[in-house]
Amino acid sequence: xxxxxxxxxxxxxxxxxxxxxxxxxxxxxxxxxxxxxxxxxxxxxxxxxxxxxxxxxxxxxxxxxxxxxxxxxxxxxxxxxxxxxxxxxxxxxxxxxxxxxxxxxxxxxxxxxxxxxxxxxxxxxxxxxxxxxxxxxxxxxxxxxxxxxxxxxxxxxxxxxxxxxxxxxxxxxxxxxxxxxxxxxxxxxxxxxxxxxxxxxxxxxxxxxxxxxxxxxxxxxxxxxxxxxxxxxxxxxxxxxxxxxxxxxxxxxxxxxxxxxxxxxxxxxxxxxxxxxxxxxxxxxxxxxxxxxxxxxxxxxxxxxxxxxxxxxxxxxxxxxxxxxxxxxxxxxxxxxxxxxxxxxxxxxxxxxxxxxxxxxxxxxxxxxxxxxxxxxxxxxxxxxxxxxxxxxxxxxxxxxxxxxxxxxxxxxxxxxxxxxxxxxxxxxxxxxxxxxxxxxxxxxxxxxxxxxxxxxxxxxxxxxxxx
Numbered sequence: 001x002x003x004x005x006x007x008x009x010x011x012x013x014x015x016x017x018x019x020x021x022x023x024x025x026x027x028x029x030x031x032x033x034x035x036x037x038x039x040x041x042x043x044x045x046x047x048x049x050x051x052x053x054x055x056x057x058x059x060x061x062x063x064x065x066x067x068x069x070x071x072x073x074x075x076x077x078x079x080x081x082x083x084x085x086x087x088x089x090x091x092x093x094x095x096x097x098x099x100x101x102x103x104x105x106x107x108x109x110x111x112x113x114x115x116x117x118x119x120x121x122x123x124x125x126x127x128x129x130x131x132x133x134x135x136x137x138x139x140x141x142x143x144x145x146x147x148x149x150x151x152x153x154x155x156x157x158x159x160x161x162x163x164x165x166x167x168x169x170x171x172x173x174x175x176x177x178x179x180x181x182x183x184x185x186x187x188x189x190x191x192x193x194x195x196x197x198x199x200x201x202x203x204x205x206x207x208x209x210x211x212x213x214x215x216x217x218x219x220x221x222x223x224x225x226x227x228x229x230x231x232x233x234x235x236x237x238x239x240x241x242x243x244x245x246x247x248x249x250x251x252x253x254x255x256x257x258x259x260x261x262x263x264x265x266x267x268x269x270x271x272x273x274x275x276x277x278x279x280x281x282x283x284x285x286x287x288x289x290x291x292x293x294x295x296x297x298x299x300x301x302x303x304x305x306x307x308x309x310x311x312x313x314x315x316x317x318x319x320x321x322x323x324x325x326x327x328x329x330x331x332x333x334x335x336x337x338x339x340x341x342x343x344x345x346x347x348x349x350x351x352x353x354x355x356x357x358x359x360x361x362x363x364x365x366x367x368x369x370x371x372x373x374x375x376x377x378x379x380x381x382x383x384x385x386x387x388x389x390x391x392x393x394x395x396x397x398x399x400x401x402x403x404x405x406x407x408x409x410x411x412x413x414x415x416x417x418x419x420x421x422x423x424x425x426x427x428x429x430x431x432x433x434x435x436x437x438x439x440x441x442x443x444x445x446x447x448x449x450x451x452x453x454x455x456x457x458x459x460x461x462x463x464x465x466x467x468x
Contacts, residue, residue, distance in 0.1 A: 005036040006248075007126050008175060009056030009133075012049060014040045014072070015088070016064045020111070024059075024118070031119045032274065033248070033288045034126075043067040050080050056129050059122070062089045062096070070103065077104040084125050088118075123274065130176055134319075138172040147171065152199045156192050157339045160329040166193070166321055173319045174200035179271060181256075181316045182294040184323030187373030190294040191254065193321060197292055198250040205249025205289060208242045213255035217262040222279055224251075224270075231280025243276060246289035256316070257297030257308070268312040291316075326371040333375070334360040340376050341391075344383035353383060353391040358446045362393070365441060366400050397450075431466050434459065 011034065015021050021039045028034040038055065040046060043064045049055060058076060062069035069087060076085055086107045087100045097108040106128070107121045145168060147153070153167050173180060174197045182190045191209065198207040210223060226241030243251060259267065270276050271291065275284040293316055302308040326332065337360055345352040368374050382395045417423055424432070433452060437459075441447035449459040 006033050007036055007056070007130065007177070009129065010036050010038050010054045011057045011059065011122070011126075012038045012040060012046070012055045013059045014043060014046055014064070014069075015059075015061040016041050016043075017061075027115060028119060028122060031115065031286065032123055033286060034122065043069070043072055046072055047075060047079065050076065050083060055083060057122070057125050058083060058085045060085055060087055062087060062100075070100065073100060073103045073105060084129055086121055086125055127178065130178065131318075134173055134176050134178075138169060140172075149200055152196045156189060156196070157335050158329065158332045159335055160324075160332055162324055163329065163332075166323065167196075169321060170196055171200055173197075175202060176319060177290055178318040179291045179293065179316050180319040180321065181299070182292065182321045182323065183299065184294075184296065185325050185369075185371055186296045187371030188323040188325060189372055190296075190323060191252070193323060194250070194252045194292050194294060198252075201250060201290060203249045203290065205247035206245070207250045207252060208246035208289070209252040209254065210242050211254045212263070213258040215259075215263070217260055217266070220259070220263040221266055224266075225276045225278050227279035228281045231278070235280070238278075241276075241278065243270075243287060243289060244285065248288045249290075251289040251291050253291070253293045255295060256293040257295035257299055257302060261309070264309045264312050268309060268315060271312070271315045326368045326375065327366075330364040333364045336372060336375055337363065337379065340379035341383065344380045347380075348383055350383065350386065353386050354389060355391045356393055358444070359391070359393055359396065361441075361444045362400070362447050362450070363396065365444075365447060430462065434462055434466065 437448040
């Protein structure tokens with residue numbers, strides 16, 4: 001069962017005023033969803049509570065009987081330097097604030113400050129502690145390279161070392177509340193990574209996914225924030241937005257690079273303030289979901305070109321994952337081919353066909369502009385047309401030919417030999433063609449023969465002659 005406590009470490013509030021303890025605890029829960037709170041009225045009990053090892057942040061009142069806040073602050077710094085402390089005082093005194101900061105306090109707030117100031121200070125401290133914790137976790141995971149939850153990645157078929165490094169990173173940052181940016185070409189599996197992040201996050205709410213490409217500013221706001229009844233013409237009923245539907249889960253925004261400038265401003269404000277207004281409402285609601293975004297664009301380039309807001313870009317890439325293209329991990333092609341053949345046969349009610357031995361080799365030489373999604377489409381199309389025991393390569397070769405034609409650079413018109421001062425002999429031209437075919441086929445003669453339109457024995461004969 002997933003834990004709903006936030007943050008993942010305890011927050012100890014120390015104050016001799018029981019009424020204020022209860023009031024501030026309720027404020028933290030209602031305004032920021034912070035409910036992993038321990039209350040303490042007696043300063044003499046503080047060190048014993050901290051020795052139990054479950055506290056990450058202390059909110060410490062300065063003026064208490066039995067022991068002073070400043071003395072406790074010094075003891076915490078000496079015995080538990082990993083614990084962060086925010087000093088809370090009834091008086092706004094600069095000299096006292098400076099003294100506390102010198103003793104190691106993260107912040108100094110006054111009880112009479114506005115609610116947003118108090119809660120904001122706590123949230124900032126939580127974010128810093130989470131980042132420290134995530135850095136340690138990432139370092140340890142990258143050194144060990146051992147997955148603790150391999151089942152979370154069961155839908156991602158790979159044996160690539162780089163992909164397994166990504167899995168380690170996902171395990172490390174999944175529990176974080178900070179935004180996560182997933183980049184990679186179309187079809188590489190960005191949503192699968194987002195689902196793995198959500199699975200490992202231990203969040204109690206669902207994963208709510210929205211493709212924001214093509215949404216204008218009004219539709220974007222309505223989709224994310226929802227609206228109240230009468231917000232606009234036709235709004236006969238109130239409708240919760242995707243943020244509210246995600247609850248304490250994960251909100252996944254796909255194709256974030258297509259977001260309009262006006263919508264970027266709204267998303268930035270949501271991340272900065274942690275709250276939003278449904279359309280037509282003047283009562284804010286709290287963001288409790290973790291934000292995960294994905295794009296096939298180079299956001300850094302878009303930001304440099306002034307097409308993406310700098311502040312939003314740096315907010316989104318607190319954690320970042322880049323998924324390599326399939327052509328960069330061609331060793332996964334045979335695994336994916338077998339996986340998709342089994343899946344296609346099952347969904348179509350057929351026996352799993354046997355692929356020709358050279359099929360995986362031919363596919364490994366293809367650039368796959370559509371990545372894993374394109375390979376899946378190829379396989380499902382071939383299995384749909386399949387009749388014999390051995391899978392036909394015809395549909396694959398046609399698809400590869402179309403893909404190469406789409407990518408091929410423009411060729412000179414007319415006869416390619418017309419610009420030659422001296423024409424090569426038939427033997428010289430044949431030898432050059434064979435060399436180029438072998439290079440394109442990565443040394444696989446069966447594939448090179450197909451590229452040249454001759455049989456493998458004929459190619460082998462030419463190679464033997466050229467070696468004499």
